[in-house]
Amino acid sequence: MMVQDSDIQQLARWIVQSKKTVIFTGAGMSTESGIPDFRSDQGLWKKTDPMEVATVEAMNHRYDLFHEFYSIRIKNVQKKKPHTGYSVLAEWEKKENLTAVATQNVDRYHRKAGSDNVYELHGALEAVRCIRAGHSASVEDFLNKQPCSQCGSSLRPGVVLFGEMLPQQSWENALNQIQQSDLLMIIGTSLQVHPVNMLPSMAKGKVVLINRDDIQGSYHFDLILKGSAEKILNDVNQRIKEQKNQ
Template identity: 55%
Template sequence: MSEKLAQWIRNSRKVVLLTGAGMSTESGIPDFRSSSGWWKQINPHDVATIEALENNYSLFHQFYSYRLTALASCEPHIGHQILAKWESKNIIDFVATQNVDGLHQKAGSQNVSELHGSIQAIRCHQCGTEATKDEFLEEKACTACGGRLRPSVVLFGEMLPENSWKRALTTMEQADLVIVIGTSLQVYPVNQLPYITKGRTVIINNEKTQSDANFDLCIHGSAKEILVQTNNLLEQGGLS
């Protein structure tokens, strides 16, 4: 399967990627849904909401403080680094990601749209004034208006960042190869992006998804391992 993917990449003029959580878990980011103790009792879908921010800020703050603290010790894996290298060598053009961790950029990728925002950026929920991660972790109020601080992630019920969404739409429309990595495509409207292209489509995921039948090529397995295999094949073909 990696052989066909490498061949398609070689023969494509514009390659665009869409990545999800499966791209980040191999960097050691904890899966808080299955964590032991208190978090096992918490449904993230009940916490990552405007309602929680406004009506139960203590729980909201604990949830995102936990995520920020856990992320601090995580680094991009070799798969992230390969994608950054491919971009620098014009093998791929663009990465749209559902992840909010910033690992693509940390690895060196520059053409990235964060469709669900960034947990690394902190702002006031009320007035939008930027703040620091330390100010958020210390549960300080906004210095401009006294409002509550929050990460700049898209909460359930909020719109996607307009510029990031438009950029992803445009690049998907122009692509002749779209590669989806590490997402089961269950979250609307991002799950519609791969179907915008008129080119070939590939999905790489650890498990089968309900969307597999809609793709030209499905590869099941570790995102990191498949990217390493594909990169080795591309290097053998002289694209490194």
């Protein structure tokens, strides 16, 4: 899948010119680091629909299955590492070419790569807390099936389950940043999940899509780059450096 060099150069120019660039990432950003898509058919989960395990009902009434599913997810995230595209975004933030990142992903790879201003719209696997009172706990305690040290209830990862609301503050902050942006870059998401699929229409500036696949729906994008997020981000970063040296 070849991306036109003229499109890479155009995006690089827009980033340099932009006063407020916001990035919105989805599963496609993580899969390039080897993290399987939430909905993919993976070994153990071919017989059990993950959409039924990642629920409040499963957490409360099928905890063993719930715990097994999330233990596998956490261990998988720990085994892999952020690809170089994440480092590019962190570099842009430090050079003030990027204002904020909003993400659907729960792996914390943006933070691990060095980004600071990150809004985790679906929470984070490693933000473990207890079910009853929300007391913080360690990832190791969850993996070892330890109870909460303060109230004795079971532990859970800090992700948004089906049946739960998005974290209100993160959502409002991300929405505010996107509405104020003059460049919104959407990376690696099919825009299938409500309400995050509304975010492109909230932007008043330019909207760019970087994705391997076509998007279903009536969205307007000022530029579409089809291909690997890691490669495209590195190519754009190279063009930015060249433009600044001219």
